[in-house]
Amino acid sequence: MAMIKCPECGQEISDKAKKCIHCGKVFIEEKVAKEELKCIECGATLNDSDEVCHNCGCPVEESPIKPQEVQVSSIKVGNKTKKIIVGVIIALVICVAGGIGYKVYSDKKAEENYQNAYNTYIDNLEKAQVLMISGGSDAExxxxxxxxxxxNAIYEDRDDETDKYTRPKGYFVDDFNEALANLFADSDTQSTISDIEENQTAVKEIMKKLQDVPEGLDKCYDTVSDINEAYGRLTDLAISPSGNYSGFSTNKSNAISDFMSAYEKLDTQIPNRK
Structure with a gap:
């Protein structure tokens, strides 16, 4: 055995020493005690060379291999990727919110459009009534x-209002057709006919507008169409009288009756504006 100097403190120690007796510097690590091998059946301590347990005879099995622990490494997301993900999420949120917002806006706009169309239709119904009652009154x-x-021309009855047509020269005309021709040649009659024809044109225009019926007003359109039909018969009779005296009188009465019946019915059907 030779003496050497401790590389840590410089004191002399044996070259076989495991650690310095002066400073405690360790030179040779002690082996870690090996884990004892035990029988899996009775728990008796076994030697490495044993193939069966000397206590119970159970075969010695190799130590089970411990299952390898699986470590899941976390995915590291860079700042740029995070920004992209956040951007996508924000975009999706905006799209969803925008879709909902558009649906609400669209529904509200549709309701407003319907309300405007509904109210405009009511206004046109009332305008049609005014036009037809005015033209119908002139026609009647x-x-x-x-x-x-x-x-008076047929029965030669004198009357201050009709004498200028039935007795233009101080005596009755020979034929009622001559009296009617005198009536329709008169400037006042021509002016009345012109007013009726203008009224007919205005009624046709308003009836075209009434063909586009909003939901809930179908019955109103049916009734105003009935008024228009009777109005047309009455105004045509006034402008172009035809047939015999009795038939003309009956047709006029029927047209007026149908007109007023439908007119009063429409009054009960027209709802309030929204």
Missing amino acids: SLCNLTLKVWG
Whole structure:
């Protein structure tokens, strides 16, 4: 055995020493005690060379291999990727919110459009009533005058209103047709006919607008169409009288009756504006 100097403190120690007796520097690591091998059946301590347990005879099995632990490494996401993901999420949120917002806006706009169309339709219904009652009134007056001239010419009845047509020269005309021709050649009659024809044109225009019926107003359109049908018959009779005296009188009465019946019905059907 030789003496050497400790590389740590410089003191002399044996070259076989495991550690310095002066400073405690360790030169040779002690082997870690090996884990004892035990029988899996009875727990007796076994030697490495044993193939069976000397206590119970159970075969010695190799130590089971411990299952390897699986470590899941976390995915590291860079700042740029995070920004992209956040951007995508924000975009999706905006799209969803935008879709909902558009649906709400679209529904509200549709409701507003329907309300405007509904109210406009009611206004046009009332306008149609005014136009047709005005034109119908002029037509009725002209029809009544036509019947009066017609009858007085036939029965040679004098009347201050009709004498200028039935007795233009101080005596009755030979034929009622001549009296009617005098009536329709008169400037006042021509002016009335012109007013009725203008009214007919205005009624046709408003009826075209009424063909586009909003939901809930179908019955109103059916009734105003009935008024228009009777109005047309009455105004045509006034402008172009035809047939015989009795038939003309009956047709006029029927047209007026149908007109007023439908007119009053529409009054009960037209709802309030929204």
